Ligand SMILES: Nc1ncnc2c1ncn2[C@@H]1O[C@H](COP(=O)(O)OP(=O)(O)OP(=O)(O)O)[C@@H](O)[C@H]1O
């Protein structure tokens with residue numbers, strides 16, 4: 001710009017004021033354009049870096065699926081009743097952290113079972129993680145309707161067998177995620193833990209009803225859920241622990257009406273066997289301690 005002004009002064013008389021004004025304007029526009037170009041180029045470089053990192057992550061992250069799993073063909077109607085069996089199951093996070101030891105348990109189809117035990121060391125959540133195949137069973141097997149779930153592709157186990165409300169739910173905004181039912185789905189803003197758990201349950205109920213009135217769910221997903229087997233097993237990890245007693249009672253009523261009375265197997269983890277989750281004469285209360293079954297009260 002300075003050289004333009006110098007030129008205009010040196011060759012005075014050859015240019016008009018408006019020409020100089022126009023030239024100055026062009027210089028200013030060119031300046032802004034160059035600045036935008038540099039910004040866009042920098043953004044492009046950052047985005048290319050992100051893509052490269054994502055591709056690396058995808059290429060280098062080992063898949064959780066094991067080759068033998070894909071060969072296991074299960075009947076389309078599996079699971080048809082919801083019988084869950086733990087056959088001498090041991091689960092460990094690592095050799096020094098054995099979380100479940102020799103668990104033998106049979107949850108009869110349609111039964112409501114409550115798993116309780118001390119905070120932090122009983123292995124309650126581990127039991128659910130093993131059912132969802134997020135942890136591998138070290139010895140023997142977990143069977144659903146007689147089929148060893150370690151032989152079935154994990155995605156199939158999660159989609160076909162379980163509706164899960166996890167202990168520490170998280171929400172992926174704008175993600176219609178419900179396939180594995182591990183993650184609450186929502187396109188709502190931030191929800192608190194209790195709200196997310198209620199939301200997950202609400203979606204679970206909708207999925208059982210073919211997602212008739214659900215909004216924000218992709219068509220493909222709706223098709224997937226509509227095709228899903230109706231005999232899903234409900235897994236609840238402290239699903240009502242962050243709710244007030246009134247809301248807990250309401251949720252308990254909904255669970256009884258929508259799941260227990262409709263014959264779905266329910267496995268609920270709780271610290272307090274409150275009125276809401278009382279098995280009311282039917283079902284089973286399992287007491288875990290240090291990864292072992294301490295006591296089973298079967299009132300079926
Ligand atoms: N990621 C992990 N790595 C190693 N050990 C773990 C891991 N997660 C849990 N554990 C251990 O496994 C045991 C059982 O943990 P788990 O989370 O199943 O307990 P919990 O009964 O669900 O407890 P809480 O009532 O606090 O939810 C504990 O001793 C815990 O320290």
Ligand SMILES: [Mg+2]
Pocket residue numbers: 124125126167237
């Ligand atoms: Mg837990």
